[in-house]
Amino acid sequence: MKNINFKAIKGETRQGASSFVMVMFFTMLLGIIMVGFISIMLSNIMSSTNYDLSQSAYDSSLAGIEDAKIMLLKFNNCAAHSSPSLADCERINNVLKASKSGEDCNVVGKALGRIDVNDNDIYETPIQSTYSGTGGTSNKAKDFANSLDQAYTCVKVDTSVDEYLGTITKDSDFKVIPLRTKFTSSNTDESPVKYIEISWFNNEDLQKARQQYNHTSANNALAGSLNKRLGGNVTTRFTSDPTYASSLQIGLFQSAVGGYTISSFEKSINTSTNRGLMVLRPYESGNSQTQTVIPNTATTSGFAASAISGSEDWGQNLQAQNSPAEIHCSNTTDPNTFATQEFACRAIIELPTAIGTRSTWGGSSLVAGRPAADIMRYITLSSVYENIDTSFSIKMYGNANGKNCTFDVNTGKGTNCEIKQFAGVQSRVDSTGRANDLFRRVEARVELIDVNYPFPKYALSTYCEGENCNGDEGKVIKNYWVSSNCFTLINGDNRGCGADLSKNQNFIGNATAGF
Numbered sequence: 001m002k003n004i005n006f007k008a009i010k011g012e013t014r015q016g017a018s019s020f021v022m023v024m025f026f027t028m029l030l031g032i033i034m035v036g037f038i039s040i041m042l043s044n045i046m047s048s049t050n051y052d053l054s055q056s057a058y059d060s061s062l063a064g065i066e067d068a069k070i071m072l073l074k075f076n077n078c079a080a081h082s083s084p085s086l087a088d089c090e091r092i093n094n095v096l097k098a099s100k101s102g103e104d105c106n107v108v109g110k111a112l113g114r115i116d117v118n119d120n121d122i123y124e125t126p127i128q129s130t131y132s133g134t135g136g137t138s139n140k141a142k143d144f145a146n147s148l149d150q151a152y153t154c155v156k157v158d159t160s161v162d163e164y165l166g167t168i169t170k171d172s173d174f175k176v177i178p179l180r181t182k183f184t185s186s187n188t189d190e191s192p193v194k195y196i197e198i199s200w201f202n203n204e205d206l207q208k209a210r211q212q213y214n215h216t217s218a219n220n221a222l223a224g225s226l227n228k229r230l231g232g233n234v235t236t237r238f239t240s241d242p243t244y245a246s247s248l249q250i251g252l253f254q255s256a257v258g259g260y261t262i263s264s265f266e267k268s269i270n271t272s273t274n275r276g277l278m279v280l281r282p283y284e285s286g287n288s289q290t291q292t293v294i295p296n297t298a299t300t301s302g303f304a305a306s307a308i309s310g311s312e313d314w315g316q317n318l319q320a321q322n323s324p325a326e327i328h329c330s331n332t333t334d335p336n337t338f339a340t341q342e343f344a345c346r347a348i349i350e351l352p353t354a355i356g357t358r359s360t361w362g363g364s365s366l367v368a369g370r371p372a373a374d375i376m377r378y379i380t381l382s383s384v385y386e387n388i389d390t391s392f393s394i395k396m397y398g399n400a401n402g403k404n405c406t407f408d409v410n411t412g413k414g415t416n417c418e419i420k421q422f423a424g425v426q427s428r429v430d431s432t433g434r435a436n437d438l439f440r441r442v443e444a445r446v447e448l449i450d451v452n453y454p455f456p457k458y459a460l461s462t463y464c465e466g467e468n469c470n471g472d473e474g475k476v477i478k479n480y481w482v483s484s485n486c487f488t489l490i491n492g493d494n495r496g497c498g499a500d501l502s503k504n505q506n507f508i509g510n511a512t513a514g515f
Helices: 006-080 086-096 107-111 140-147 203-212 262-266 302-306 466-470
Strands: 125-127 150-161 163-168 174-178 195-202 227-229 238-240 247-256 275-284 292-294 325-329 343-350 354-357 366-370 372-384 390-399 417-420 422-435 438-447
Touching (some): 006 107, 006 150, 006 422, 086 107, 163 372, 195 203, 275 343, 343 390
Parallel strands (some): 292 343
Antiparallel strands (some): 174 372, 227 238
């Protein structure tokens, strides 16, 4: 009988088990690695798909906004010109002027005649990619786009808004904005607006300014930027800061109910005027915003004080208060500033009554204290000394419940005041788009008028070329004065600034260079 060596068999068996365990271990390790790679791939695919869906839903929202622009363009054409299709104009006007037009998701479809004006069901407008192929060939891009199932589901349009939003940029630094509260008005309609509130410079403007100047700390001043007053004497306590709120120049021109004459724009009678111009200069008052109220007075503040009163031949009673109005603004370097408020600066300005003619009431002389016409009241807005983007907001206030609207100069609080809506100036479009089951919502402001008036940047220009530049060609000789503490003209005489009128001293001998 043959002897069996169990010890040898046992040893060989153990060696095979070790190999088996090693193979199992590496197989599991490779499986884990493969699962990890597959998970990353699936995650990237899902992220890419979600991005495509999100972008497609965003594009659908923009398509809704573009259709709203078409509707608003037709609305403006109907208001300004005789349309060949009166039925279309009547339908658009009725839809947009309905009491709940700003809550109707189908306002665009109804105004453009796609949906019956009395249909209150909810509809969506599909968006389909088109492709003109040849020979019956398929297009994968077209098939993919159509598979996203795009549509805009709801577009709401408000043609009357509580505030006007805009941005002053280097390429568009002058705005002309109507203070209009009705779609259709005449020169016999009184303007209900008594105050305007202007706010400017938000966190987005601050970040753009820092990127533009490679500026990480507001304490690192750059030359040639806006002067920011920190306090103390106005001639000594200024610092340059390119990331601080810019100064704004705001102007007013208006007409009285019933019309105006050219001479009415040359007068300022007591607190009434048809035009004025002020510079709003930021003044840092701390981290929290302190509201500045600028009352309309004859000699100290507001549009009436800034308007020259006299005739075009510079006659008697000529005076103007042209000192910048200091607006208390928040500290833009504090991280909590924009966490509690949208804008760094805020000012409320009282509007003056207009100057009209007695011709409307049976006379011919100019009369102060007339109400301004709603159809003819504008403000102009521009940024001075600064080339950074400046976002701004304008609100209008008037009497509430028949009671007189007033703002307290010390506290900044309003009494019996309510917001008056802009009508036919700017529209708010709220569009919701869809791609498959993913939705995106976009809000946009659409201008109903052209507020970017091409205002000249200078009154005089010169040019010279070649050898003529060495001669007198292109030269301008101008006398001027610089004052550190006075911006006032008295009776057309400049001796009122830095001089002793009792001694008949001339201004130029006593003025010192200021800011």
